[in-house]
Amino acid sequence: MLFYVFAAIAVVSSALVIGQRNPIHSVLLLIASFGAISGLYVQLDAPFLAVIQIIVYAGAIMVLFLYVVMLLNAPREDAAEWDRLHPLQQPGAARYGSVLAVLLVVQLGWALSRTLGVQEAVGARADGTVVSSVRTLGRTLFTEYLFAFEATSILILVAMVGAVLLARREEP
Amino acid sequence: MTPLSHYLILSAILFAIGTAGVFMRRNLITILLSIEIMLNAVNLTFVAFGRYLGTVNGQIIVTFVMTVAAAEAAVGLAIVVALYRHRESLNPDTFTALKW
Numbered sequence: 518m519l520f521y522v523f524a525a526i527a528v529v530s531s532a533l534v535i536g537q538r539n540p541i542h543s544v545l546l547l548i549a550s551f552g553a554i555s556g557l558y559v560q561l562d563a564p565f566l567a568v569i570q571i572i573v574y575a576g577a578i579m580v581l582f583l584y585v586v587m588l589l590n591a592p593r594e595d596a597a598e599w600d601r602l603h604p605l606q607q608p609g610a611a612r613y614g615s616v617l618a619v620l621l622v623v624q625l626g627w628a629l630s631r632t633l634g635v636q637e638a639v640g641a642r643a644d645g646t647v648v649s650s651v652r653t654l655g656r657t658l659f660t661e662y663l664f665a666f667e668a669t670s671i672l673i674l675v676a677m678v679g680a681v682l683l684a685r686r687e688e689p
Numbered sequence: 690m691t692p693l694s695h696y697l698i699l700s701a702i703l704f705a706i707g708t709a710g711v712f713m714r715r716n717l718i719t720i721l722l723s724i725e726i727m728l729n730a731v732n733l734t735f736v737a738f739g740r741y742l743g744t745v746n747g748q749i750i751v752t753f754v755m756t757v758a759a760a761e762a763a764v765g766l767a768i769v770v771a772l773y774r775h776r777e778s779l780n781p782d783t784f785t786a787l788k789w
Contacts, residue, residue, distance in 0.1 A: 520691040524699045531703055531726050535710035540718045547722050554729055557699075560691070561740045563748050573755055578725070578762045585766045586718060589773050618705055625701040629694045638690030639740045653745050662749055669756045676760030683767035686774075 520560055526553035540586045544579055551575045561639060562649040696737035703730035717769045717779045721762065728758045 530550040537543045551574045558567035658666055703726055710723030732751045739747020769779070776783050 520695065524695075527699070528702055528706070531706045534722055534726065535706060535714060535719065537719075540716060540722075543719055543722055547725065550726070551729065554733060557696075557733060558736055561696075561736050563736050563740070563751075566736060566748055566751055569752065569755065573759065574725075574729075578759055581762055581766060582718065582722065585770060589718075589770065589779070618709055622702055622705050626698045629697045629701070632694065639693050639696065639737060654748055657745050658749050658752070665753060669753060672760055673756065676763050680763040680767040683764065684770045 520557065523553045523556040523560070526550070527557070541583065544582050544586060547582075548575045548579050551579070564649060565651045565654055693737055693741045696733060700730045700734045700737070703727075703733070715780050715782065717772070717781055718766075720781070721765050721769070724765075725758060725762070728754060 527550050530546045530553070534543045534546045534550065537546065551570060555567040555570040555575075558564075558570060707723045707725075707727035707730060710726065711720050714720055714723065732754055735747040735751050735754070737747075739745065772784060773779060
């Protein structure tokens with residue numbers, strides 16, 4: 518039952534994220550959505566990921582977004598004339614596009630609800646002790662996936678240098 | 690217990706919302722936020738399947754996805770800041786210098 522509460526929060530706040538004109542409201546609503554997804558991770562016996570989701574996503578990445586929104590001081594989308602010109606805003610295109618999007622979601626939901634096997638409960642095949650253990654997670658991460666782990670450290674370094682270089686003010 | 694299909698349907702809905710945001714919004718920051726929604730939808734699928742199959746690999750891939758998301762957000766926002774300095778606008782339709 519808790520699943521449906523978290524799912525409703527995630528879907529509603531994600532829909533509001535793309536429905537808002539004000540980017541600060543969008544960022545704050547996205548933090549709510551990430552909190553709900555973190556609750557879903559707890560339901561899925563992944564407590565480590567739930568904590569990481571809160572700390573890294575809602576804590577670090579969203580604060581970075583918020584910081585840039587405030588730095589640029591462009592609170593609203595200067596969108597009125599662009600919205601009128603945009604092809605998706607033309608009445609026919611918007612109608613058919615949203616119908617097709619809803620159709621795609623309905624189709625996906627129907628296909629998934631008809632597939633056997635995925636009808637089982639998520640914890641049906643395994644006991645939760647293996648999955649939820651942080652010890653197992655760390656052991657696998659540092660043995661089986663060691664190369665990928667080290668590669669991500671290089672990725673982070675490159676991203677850091679790139680971000681500093683891109684956002685630097687050019688000296689005359 | 691919740692069936693696996695419910696998690697997959699929720700993930701599909703979130704991914705569709707993110708895709709709609711990328712296509713419909715005229716603001717670079719909101720487009721980046723929509724990409725984050727899509728990445729989270731995929732993460733939910735990974736964790737749900739990992740739990741379903743009783744393996745820890747799904748969670749490990751999610752940690753990698755989170756790392757890539759952090760790097761992408763940092764570089765993407767730096768590009769947004771640089772673009773805003775050039776054109777004083779966040780509208781992606783403003784940046785047409787490479788358009789034929």
